[in-house]
Amino acid sequence: MSESTITGASAETGTSQTPEAAGKTPASSYRFDTVKVHAAYDPKEHNYAFNVPIYQTASFEMGDTARGERLFRQEELGFLYSRVGNPTVDVFERRVAALDGAVGAVALASGIAAVSHAILNLADAGDHIVASPYLYGGTHDLFKSILPRYGITVDLAKSLAPADLQALIRPTTKALFVESIANPVNVIADIEGLAKLAHDNGIPLIVDNTFATPYLVQPIQHGADVVVYSATKGLSGHGALIGGLVLEAGRFDYGNGRFPQFTDAGFTLRDRSERYRSFWEVFPETPFTARIRLALLNYFGAALGPFDAWVALLGLETLSERLDKQLANVRHLIAYLETNEHVAWVEYPSLPTHPSYALAQKYAPRGAGSIFSFGFKGTIEQQERFIDAVRLWSYQVNVGDAKSLIVNSPKTTHSELTADEQTAAALRPETVRLSVGLEDVADLIEDLEQAFAVVFGGGAATAANAAAPAAPAANAVAG
Template identity: 50%
Template sequence: MSTEDNKHSFDTQRIHAGYHSQEHNNSVHVPIYQTAAFDLLSTERAGRLMRFEELGYTYSRMANPTLSVLEKRVAALDGATGSIALASGMAAVSYALLNAGEGGRIIAAAQIYGGTYDAYKRLYPTLGMQIDLLKNVNDLDEIRSLIKNDTKALFIESISNPVNAIADIQAIADLVHEYGIPLIVDNSIATPYLLNPFNYGADIVVYSATKALSGHGSVIGGLILESDKFNWAEGRHPQFTQKVHAYGGRSALETFPDYPFVARIRSFYLALLGATLSPFDAYLILQGIETLSERVKKQNDSALQIATYLSKHPKVAWVSHPALPGSKYKALTDKYLPKGAGGIFSFELKGKEEDMNTFIESLKLFSYHPNIGDTRSLVINAARITHHELTEEERIAIDIPLGTIRLSIGLEDVNDLIADLEQAMR
């Protein structure tokens, strides 16, 4: 991120940050660099590139100019010192946790996206990393009790999917920093428009760019961002101070002092596992980011209006939206999310599962598919789809009963959406 980007407001950065047309043949739009590799020009320059003595492009699995603009733009929005774009949100979560947790343990919030929860159980233990589940993300005593000598990081969602638990990021960050542990925050639902976790002490921020960041349901992607506040040289993370031949005998921290976390992901996990975002997908995400503020603001406003309507409906058992007056997360929402709590929330109908299925199939405007943050409004029965990997006991423990219906509110007219919900409940 350039110092020039720092001078501008959020809405200017989302359109301009990280791109100068003069560096790209005066193209107004970011070009799609659809190439596998780049000319090394000379053997001397090639050697410098391989030793990371010069930064440049060699092979698109590692870096690509279109992706670089995306990385710089999102870094500017959150004030990050470094970022890396990846092929999916799950790749971003996995690479972030693996990079931090090598040879140790991760404390991880239980109220989380179902695919991430499944990775807790089935993926990370096979790779030598243990997960200690945090039942209540805001229980500082529980967090303290889970910290061990080999604890490497704490991972949470700023707004949990699908029950909208709001994390007290500042209090959590202050606690784990006492023990030399970094805080990793998945900020996919909030997006940089609603919340900047770095402002409250987060060390690493993860995004599924598939969701509201791109905003049109047309692309899969993810990003990892870092600040330069955490001291990776302390004893819990020797992987950042270890001398590596690929870095010319230097460590990741010595080679990339401002962004060792994402640089190590790029040169190790991305290089060897290869979850590379395509240039075309990076271009689509950039297009979506240009309208981020307008989209998220409308989705946020409509979601609260619809949640309020449902909370008063006689056929609705409960509504989980953190900005509603009765929510246990209302105070945290006011603190961290003054612009609003996003366009995602959950509720349950009174009755049986068959009644829920009939309701879903009766909707006309809400599309029934497993995504969020789209321009279209979406509905899903979370227990059967997004969290089907969890046992009934696991679901109940994180407040996802069988009847949980998740709505992702789009850009349609809010009165049309309410009318559609009303007719489906008749």
């Protein structure tokens, strides 16, 4: 048997593999900030190394043939080969699972691998997905141009209204896919309502929680079945790696007759008596992540490396501290932009004027993230001159970095969408997206001010107003 048929080792099953079992005290009895630095790691199990070691190894010794047999028959969970499981990656998976209230997690080499693997785990050729119209451009293009070539079709709904989604669901539909806080328009998904709609139709709800992170939105608590992340963004928070995760809530009934890939018995999972078994039988607690690991990760191979998992763990340790500061910076920036004569609109769901305000209060009460867009009042040429004129803000497609980033989304991150598709996705040509970092907000405001001055004339911000940004209006941004 080749190493490619190895057993997954991680957050699937087994006494030492659940988030609750991590560390000497159950991590789940601690609060979020404690979990994010301690969960899923016990120094005693790692030569008393206080920081999580980087297990920089491709493969693992099996010990003896008896143990090899146990591993290959799923009687014992252990590490065999880093494409499907590695101890450093495992800590990262179980720690994020603990933060999200998930029962299983698989890390992947990127956020888009997390999206594609979540879909491929549910849909085969001939199957169908219903998705939100408000999506990251790469996800949109995956749905529009790539998956159909493999026989999987995706319909984007007109809106997130239940009637618009329900109208698209057919017998071959295998999932409902949404972003909790959509990139870049910040529409907030009504996760509870969407979960009910999905479950009434016998399908799971997949939520991309990248913009929110588990600190701001907890999709599983509200009924989501699968959560995906780009760990490249705010979750790790330093723009230092590409990574992703798929998490599972552990409640969905994959035995409902609609998902033969979970219930069909297969050769790979046969037991010692050579009886074929299904994922649903062998991994009843975590069929979704077990199948991603043993079927998709095993054979498509988008594994996250241990060093990147370690970097992500380091970033994760300051998740809430970073976001608290970034949310404070967002409040100051919005107060500045809302009164700026060169700004047509500011799109941020924690603003009472935003259509998603009530949903933001319910799902993201701390604030609707560190990313928001504003409408540049002027021509596209002036908008481009403005972006070229900023000095501190970095012009790039990433988000969720410790440093502040700016981008003209319609021409970059969402350039895969036609003009009509951009309109359907509520993406206006004048949109400028900001990802707010940890700098002193006075410097950030001063930089925008001087860039507006380059385009429209007028003095740059005075030292006084740059150093002391106006306090946001009391009710400008809740949370």
